[in-house]
Amino acid sequence: MKALVFKAPHQPIELEELPAPQEGENEVLVRIHAAALNHRDVWMTKGLYPGLKEGVIPGSDGAGISEGKAVILNPNVNWGTDPGYFGRNYTILGMPTNGTFAEYLSIQRDRLVEKPAHLSYEAAAALPLAGLTAYRVLFSKCRLRAGEKVLISGVGGGVALFACQFALAIGAEVYVTSGADWKIEKAIEMGAKGGANYRHDDWHKILHKASGGFQVIIDSAAGDGFGQLLSMCQPGARIGLYGGTRGNINKVSPHLIFWRQLEIYGSTMGNDQEFQEMVHFVSEHKIEPVIDSVFSLEEAALAYEKMNSGAQFGKIILKID
Amino acid sequence: MKALVFKAPHQPIELEELPAPQEGENEVLVRIHAAALNHRDVWMTKGLYPGLKEGVIPGSDGAGISEGKAVILNPNVNWGTDPGYFGRNYTILGMPTNGTFAEYLSIQRDRLVEKPAHLSYEAAAALPLAGLTAYRVLFSKCRLRAGEKVLISGVGGGVALFACQFALAIGAEVYVTSGADWKIEKAIEMGAKGGANYRHDDWHKILHKASGGFQVIIDSAAGDGFGQLLSMCQPGARIGLYGGTRGNINKVSPHLIFWRQLEIYGSTMGNDQEFQEMVHFVSEHKIEPVIDSVFSLEEAALAYEKMNSGAQFGKIILKID
The missing domain is CATH 3.90.180.10 (Medium-chain alcohol dehydrogenases, catalytic domain)
Structure with missing residues (x-):
């Protein structure tokens, strides 16, 4: 072979x-x-x-x-x-x-x-890999529900795109970030409500204002920008972290975490039951x-x-x- | 008056x-x-x-x-x-x-x-204030169970001491940190299994080895040492953060968070039901x-x-x- x-x-x-x-x-x-x-x-x-x-x-x-x-x-x-x-x-x-x-x-x-x-x-x-990772972080960990506002960073990657599609499928309000404007536009064509290019100044302030704050954020970058993600959170928000392409997390205000009662979930891959559920979810919602x-x-x-x-x-x- | x-x-x-x-x-x-x-x-x-x-x-x-x-x-x-x-x-x-x-x-x-x-x-x-804060972060957020290993940082403060007493009351294995050796000794007299002075070199490595890793960590310091706390976590550990006396969180490895599937909960105070539960818990366990x-x-x-x-x-x- x-x-x-x-x-x-x-x-x-x-x-x-x-x-x-x-x-x-x-x-x-x-x-x-x-x-x-x-x-x-x-x-x-x-x-x-x-x-x-x-x-x-x-x-x-x-x-x-x-x-x-x-x-x-x-x-x-x-x-x-x-x-x-x-x-x-x-x-x-x-x-x-x-x-x-x-x-x-x-x-x-x-x-x-x-x-x-x-x-x-x-x-x-x-x-398999990307869908499973997206399913676990979005649903098992961050418990995203219909109508909630979710920010998905780095759209274009496999996991981020499945997270985007899964969130849209249940009726969440999806926002995205990317370093490339054309990827944001593509995500908006798919149904995302808005997005911001993290290479622009004040991108997080603009996105915070446009959305009114997020209940869920899905990220795989970490790095120095992680604190900016947290600054866009509504009280009680859940943040799912499934990667760290930008390295160590720095300059994060603990006050933001405890005063807003934020929940941060590390997540990667998913268990066998989540795999079954994810494939069933894709069938049910006819996700392409x-x-x-x-x-x-x-x-x-x-x-x-x-x-x-x-x-x-x-x-x-x-x-x- | x-x-x-x-x-x-x-x-x-x-x-x-x-x-x-x-x-x-x-x-x-x-x-x-x-x-x-x-x-x-x-x-x-x-x-x-x-x-x-x-x-x-x-x-x-x-x-x-x-x-x-x-x-x-x-x-x-x-x-x-x-x-x-x-x-x-x-x-x-x-x-x-x-x-x-x-x-x-x-x-x-x-x-x-x-x-x-x-x-x-x-x-x-x-x-009231300290007991409520300890109760919410320890039980509602971090879901501490009997037999689990829990690290409570900065023992001596009101919340940390209640967390210590509440954890001991349900049969958890408690470890503490402090900047003062005599406070660690007092906590051990109360029933804590061990502790480390965070002013000493390699304190987190010693504590990690002594405990075998923690399922729950309760912290109100944050700062540059927060990553050291995470390095002592078992997979799936829950970390409760209820303060930030040492300022911004820096140098935290995202890999540690997602690969070990850690959960970080910001928490402060507690709701009215938790207050009732906390007072009942103190009565039931005759906590002094x-x-x-x-x-x-x-x-x-x-x-x-x-x-x-x-x-x-x-x-x-x-x-x-």
Whole structure:
């Protein structure tokens, strides 16, 4: 079979011809039809991901056919017994265990969930990691409800876009931020009420005034701007943090946190039940994942480059015919 | 009647002879037998409290007799309709409305709660503000359970000591920090399992190792040390922040927050139901508030000085015979 292989940090991912995998105990073979890239796939190539193992097939997101059924794959490996947080043996599909950037994958049978009928394989492959992360932070952690005002930072990324779509689907009032005006405009076309470019001066004051303050904020930047997000919160607001692309949090007023009774939730990925719920939610609300671009396995280098550039709006898909 | 009066910022609180108050609508007269100081009383004298009004009798905490019944006073004024956070008209007894540093106070009847039978007036007066703040942050926000490991920073302050006592009462494993070794020793005498002096190098590493990590942390310092508190958290830990004596939060790793699925709750004071629950909890568990010292109204300047010094261990009481 064709497969992409992680050779070593700072070396390109290589397309290789490998024997198809053997089914292990409780496992079943899946013919992957589409996969999707995540930031972690790029971080691996830079040596910036823990527990790297050479010779592994990367890829956390995938959809395909198994035993005649169209399925998408739950990327959790060994979440553990506590729904609140993953256990010590938790990993994500695609490192250190083989992932979805191949024609075939042998995987535990309980990782398979029926593909939503309204989605193509490409669209379904966009869902798992980003959809799960968005679902947990937005609903399980921040408990977003219809009619509430929610700010989603860095729209354009996979998680942020799903958060945007999920929030719109339940009838929340969505605002976004981005460093690119065109991404804000695209989000508004999708149904967001407004947005602001965080490269402009006073962006947070403008957004605060326009919205009247937020009940929920979903962020993956952290950094020096985190305090500005908090300054836009209504009393009792919930803030979900699922990443930290801008590094350490600084200059945050504790007074703002305790006086406004704010709640800050760290969140990443989600448990197996949340995965099931997320796929069901996508089916129920007929959500169509935003796809930035589709590449073949042969074009993997281009796909990785696009992911690395940060210029995408939506998921980057690998189509595996 | 005798009463302490706030004249203006940077002027001493004065003892005056005033007419006893008239009962307003739905109000009832309370003969105050004991009151307690809080940091806010000192901040007012420094002009560091919002909405200062000259000529007001300060004091948030009080216990006394009303209509023949021994009562303690709920210091919430107009919490509002949402149990999650106080509304716009919320204030705390003792500024801008007259408080407990006087022989008599006229107050809304629904502010009175029966004094726990096992407590003296002095001990009961220690409870309201600090006990309510500790109860909400520890139980309503951080959901502390028996057997869990909890770290309480800055032990010696009123809220921290109640948090310590409440946590011990339900069977949690309590650790403390302080800048003074003798306060840590006192907390250990009370039942705490261990503690560390945050002025020593590597205090957080030592405490992390001794405890194996915390499920709950209760803090009112914030500042540059907040990230060190987070570094001692077990996955899924809850952190309650009810103050910010060390100023802005800096150098906090977002990775720690999202990867360990931490929950950070801002909290201050508590709603009326929590006040009732707190007093009931104190009765049920026969908790005896820690009293640092007792002064008369005539000795108010000494009491304020002691509060300002930060040298106290427990509440500073004004006895009003």
